[in-house]
Structures are given as C-alpha cells and as structure tokens.
Amino acid sequence: MWVRIEDIGEYEGKEVEIRGWLFNSRSSGKIHFILIRDGTGIIQGVVVKGEVPDDVFELADELTQESSIIVRGIVRKDPRAPGGYELGVKDIKLVHLSESYPITPKSHGVAFLMERRHLWIRSRKQNAILRIRAEVVNAAREFLNKEGFLLVDAPIFTPSACEGTTTLFEVDYFGRPAYLSQSGQLYMEAACMAFGKVYCLGPCFRAEKSKTRRHLTEFWQIEPEIAYADINDAMEVAERLVACVVERVLERRKRELEMLERNTEVLEKIKVPFPRISYDEAVKILKEKGMDIEWGEDFGAPHETELANSFSSPFFVHRYPKKIKAFYMKEDPDNPELSLSFDMLAPEGYGEIIGGGQREERLEKLKESIKRHNLPESAFEWYLDLRRYGTVPHAGFGLGIERTVAWICGIHHVREAIPFPRMLDTLYP
RNA sequence: UCCUCGGUAGCUCAGUGGUAGAGCGGCCGGCUGUUAACCGGCAGGUCGCAGGUUCGAAUCCUGCCCGAGGAGCCA
Incomplete structure (x- = not known):
C-alpha cells in the first residue's frame, strides 16, 4: 500500500510502500540507513544485510542523493529514528539513479542556491x-x-x-x-x-x-x-x-x-x-x-x-x-x-x-x-x-x-x- | 542609481609578496544503530577578467565583470 510519510504514524506494524527520493544515507557496513523524503516528510529506512536480498542491500549502498526510489517495508516506532518512526526495509525499486546532486547536506551561499x-x-x-x-x-x-x-x-x-x-x-x-x-x-x-x-x-x-x-x-x-x-x-x-x-x-x-x-x-x-x-x-x-x-x-x-x-x-x-x-x-x-x-x-x-x-x-x-x-x-x-x-x-x-x-x-x-x-x-x- | 564587503577545488572557506591549502561533496576501501555518522586512501585549480608594479603576484595598483548586504525608490 502506497502511503505518505506525513501519515506514517497510522501504519505502525504494517507493511507500506513509500514513493520518494533519497534524502541522505549513512552506512555501517552491514546496515544502511537511508533517509527517504516524499514531499510530505522524511523517514529513515533501515536496510540490514541478511534481512533483504543481497541485490537490494547492494542497491541501498549505491544510491546517490536524490535518486528516485520506491521502498517497501514495515513501519515501526523507534526512538533512535529521526521522526520517531522508521521503515524496516524489505525491498527497494530504483526509478532513477540521480547524477551527483549539487545541493549537498552542507552549507551553501545564497547565490548558488538561488541559481538552483x-x-x-x-x-x-x-x-x-x-x-x-x-x-x-x-x-x-x-x-x-x-x-x-x-x-x-x-x-x-x-x-x-x-x-x-x-x-x-x-x-x-x-x-x-x-x-x-x-x-x-x-x-x-x-x-x-x-x-x-x-x-x-x-x-x-x-x-x-x-x-x-x-x-x-x-x-x-x-x-x-x-x-x-x-x-x-x-x-x-x-x-x-x-x-x-x-x-x-x-x-x-x-x-x-x-x-x-x-x-x-x-x-x-x-x-x-x-x-x-x-x-x-x-x-x-x-x-x-x-x-x-x-x-x-x-x-x-x-x-x-x-x-x-x-x-x-x-x-x-x-x-x-x-x-x-x-x-x-x-x-x-x-x-x-x-x-x-x-x-x-x-x-x-x-x-x-x-x-x-x-x-x-x-x-x-x-x-x-x-x-x-x-x-x-x-x-x-x-x-x-x-x-x-x-x-x-x-x-x-x-x-x-x-x-x-x-x-x-x-x-x-x-x-x-x-x-x-x-x-x-x-x-x- | 549610490555606499560597503566579497570573487581561490563541485560547495563553504583559509592563505595578504617567495612550492596552491582544509572541511564537505565525488570515487575506492573499512565498519551491524547511524543522527549533517565515523575511519583510511585517491582524483580534483585559467586563484573572476584585462592591464600594470616587481627578480618573483592569489597576495600590491588601475579598469571592467559578477555576487552579497544596506540605502534610495516602494498601491
């Protein structure tokens, strides 16, 4: 079921699908944290090696910032997650692998941002x-x-x-x-x-x-x-x-x-x-x-x-x-x-x-x-x-x-x- | 239009007369709970443009271009 991140609290324990873009990601080798945004909010997806097919785990590692993705997973409450809820990822479908995105999570000047x-x-x-x-x-x-x-x-x-x-x-x-x-x-x-x-x-x-x-x-x-x-x-x-x-x-x-x-x-x-x-x-x-x-x-x-x-x-x-x-x-x-x-x-x-x-x-x-x-x-x-x-x-x-x-x-x-x-x-x- | 400040790596900046730098981003590798993650490595430059001073200019001088902040203007 396709849901929006702003409504995610209503789906605790359920399997949902998020259609969005990769906001940012972190990795610790055997576990990837992918921040997904869909225009209504941002949710953290957790991709654990062994819990998803190897190709999905590898894809999570290769995703670039702003790549468009459709992610399926189980919604769960977790105090460690930004926003309080996270997604236990089961599958990721890549819609488009983004080119190197110019607006990085670090600071930029006004002129640079206004141009973009x-x-x-x-x-x-x-x-x-x-x-x-x-x-x-x-x-x-x-x-x-x-x-x-x-x-x-x-x-x-x-x-x-x-x-x-x-x-x-x-x-x-x-x-x-x-x-x-x-x-x-x-x-x-x-x-x-x-x-x-x-x-x-x-x-x-x-x-x-x-x-x-x-x-x-x-x-x-x-x-x-x-x-x-x-x-x-x-x-x-x-x-x-x-x-x-x-x-x-x-x-x-x-x-x-x-x-x-x-x-x-x-x-x-x-x-x-x-x-x-x-x-x-x-x-x-x-x-x-x-x-x-x-x-x-x-x-x-x-x-x-x-x-x-x-x-x-x-x-x-x-x-x-x-x-x-x-x-x-x-x-x-x-x-x-x-x-x-x-x-x-x-x-x-x-x-x-x-x-x-x-x-x-x-x-x-x-x-x-x-x-x-x-x-x-x-x-x-x-x-x-x-x-x-x-x-x-x-x-x-x-x-x-x-x-x-x-x-x-x-x-x-x-x-x-x-x-x-x-x-x-x-x-x- | 005027005043002030600025222009150096993709981005944010340091370097103020003597070998071109950092952090982030990118690429490669490592890491099982990260929070703008972290650790190691690699690549990346017409120092805004033109002229001048000097043995030597990113650095000093002149002009121009571009940007930011403010003023003026503003049902």
Whole structure:
C-alpha cells in the first residue's frame, strides 16, 4: 500500500510502500540507513544485510542523493529514528539513479542556491516555508469566504497605471502599450459595487529597482474591498484576518515552524484588537527616539523597524498625510492634510504587511485628486463611473503574502517566501 | 542609481609578496544503530577578467565583470 510519510504514524506494524527520493544515507557496513523524503516528510529506512536480498542491500549502498526510489517495508516506532518512526526495509525499486546532486547536506551561499531554486525547494527548510505559504493563502481565503466575501479575479494586463508610470512593466499588447497589474484594487472597487464584499488574490508587478530583503518585482496580494464601509471597518477585517491566519498556521503547521526554529511565543500572543496609532503619534514616537524624520515624510525601513520594536503584535498606523498616499484615498474630514489610510506593520522588524484605507467616493473630489497627481483622467473614466452610478463609502486593503509568510516563518528575506522569486537581477530559473 | 564587503577545488572557506591549502561533496576501501555518522586512501585549480608594479603576484595598483548586504525608490 502506497502511503505518505506525513501519515506514517497510522501504519505502525504494517507493511507500506513509500514513493520518494533519497534524502541522505549513512552506512555501517552491514546496515544502511537511508533517509527517504516524499514531499510530505522524511523517514529513515533501515536496510540490514541478511534481512533483504543481497541485490537490494547492494542497491541501498549505491544510491546517490536524490535518486528516485520506491521502498517497501514495515513501519515501526523507534526512538533512535529521526521522526520517531522508521521503515524496516524489505525491498527497494530504483526509478532513477540521480547524477551527483549539487545541493549537498552542507552549507551553501545564497547565490548558488538561488541559481538552483528548482532543486532548492526540495530541501527541508524551503519545503517548510512553502507549506506555510500555502496554509497562509488557504486560511486567508477560508476566512474571507466565511465572512461573505466573494472571490473576483482581477486582470493582469491593464490599460493604465494606478500610480505614476515609473514602476510599471510595459508590454506590447498587439501594438498598443499595456501594463502588468500593480494591484487589483481599482477593479475590486468596481466589484464591491456589484457584490458588496469581494476580494482578489493574485500577482502584482512592480518595476522598481529595489534591492532589499522586503522587495520582489513579482509578489502576491490578497485584496478585500467592502462597500458601505469606512476605515475602521477595514482595519477590523484586516486584524481579524491576520489573527486568523496566524492561528491557523500555529494549529496546522507546527512541525514546519519547529523545522524553521521559529520562536512561536510572539505568534501565540497575537490577539485582536491590534494597537492603533496615528501617523502624527508615530512621528512623535520616532522623534522621541531621536530618529531623523519630519512630519509629512513617509517612513523608511529604519523608521518602520524602530516603530515595530515598540510593539509585540502587528499594529496599525493610520491617517497618513494625503500627499504621500495614492490618489484614491479619501481625505480625512477632520483634517484636509490627512487621508483615511492605514498600514499594518508586522513586529520584529518585518515592516508593512498591509496597506489600505477608505476610498474617495465623491466624483468631484476624485477628479481633483487625479488632476493633482498628474494622472490622465481619460484612462480613469470607467473608474469615475463608479462615482456616477450609485456611489457609496467603501474601504479595503491589500495583504502582501510574501511579507506575511516571511514574518510568520521568521525568515530574513522575502525571496524564500515564494517558490520562484523575481527580483531586480533574478529571472532564472 | 549610490555606499560597503566579497570573487581561490563541485560547495563553504583559509592563505595578504617567495612550492596552491582544509572541511564537505565525488570515487575506492573499512565498519551491524547511524543522527549533517565515523575511519583510511585517491582524483580534483585559467586563484573572476584585462592591464600594470616587481627578480618573483592569489597576495600590491588601475579598469571592467559578477555576487552579497544596506540605502534610495516602494498601491
């Protein structure tokens, strides 16, 4: 019977078949220990001379790292085995004898591993991260589905920028210029007027020449948008979403977090509501800490890190100055200098994981804003229509998947939080 | 785009003016409970590239290429 290693505990004492690859092996002459991985886990197979046919014993000795094999044996509990269970091997079928595998069990540099990302994802740590990523996406989608949000897919080819044109990837669309989407948000605004509560999940593209541990040129976002909602409603959904995602990963991916040696104490303490500070307060805190910042400036990485160090859970910074936020942000009725925008910053120096806010729903105000930002009004006619035909207050946000995964996993760089990262200088493999 | 650091065996690195090195990986041999096993042996090099200084350059100088870290930029 073909079983998966993650379920092996259910088959104690039974004969099973594992289909996988040789992870590593050790030998003591008359006994070989072969570590088999199948994508769900790793189990040690024990091959003893005399207990298997001679050709099987010899094969176990000749197996190279990453050779694909089908192994039959009896599952038994053994405290000496990594993982607690081992396989008393009865037979090994060789599917392919691997060539000398470049990623050895010793240390390698980042450049070497990134060049071999297609193989690197087989290794334990990368495997754990990508499993957690899948859990994060599943948890977020299940949360939103349960809350009555409808999945509405946004286009990837778009006719215009939603910000300036400097950070867009331009492509030739049958002789016309088109751009890869930076965000599904504008389309979600249309969709929420059709369905009430919606979200999209997909890749976003930014042609920024950013070279930091928090940037990719292609990254994924989940973007909810809610009709008849204000900034507070959006923040409340955002914090419950993040709390739910963290809880789910703790519950279902404990093994992976252990593998990553993630200190889960911080994650376990996360409870709604998250702290909320205004941009004004944030600037005051940073100035008190002696940081170089003036009111009206956006936060740089050191500012975000410093702020994050003041909190042990994710927290909101809200009501940023209007001029450093996007054109569609609604003006704060209490202060025309401010916008009804917010960011959620992760603790432990991971920075912004959510950006959102209440959108400007009034036609004239939005037109003014488009003009002020030097954007071509003609490209936004469809978007302005949303303010002509039954406009309502609405709000939403975008959760960056890679930054969220990097934070939950406690890894240093977002490039490991996505299977095949696209960065300034990385387009291969 | 800017700043800093780096490029030596397949990999990770040591060697800072005088014979090219180690550990891991590979190959060969040994070992009946290994835990990134261990022990013995063997093979493996355009010292990033080009020029210069010097009796002599992996080592010093200049330029270029590539990589990493950070900054700026960043719905």
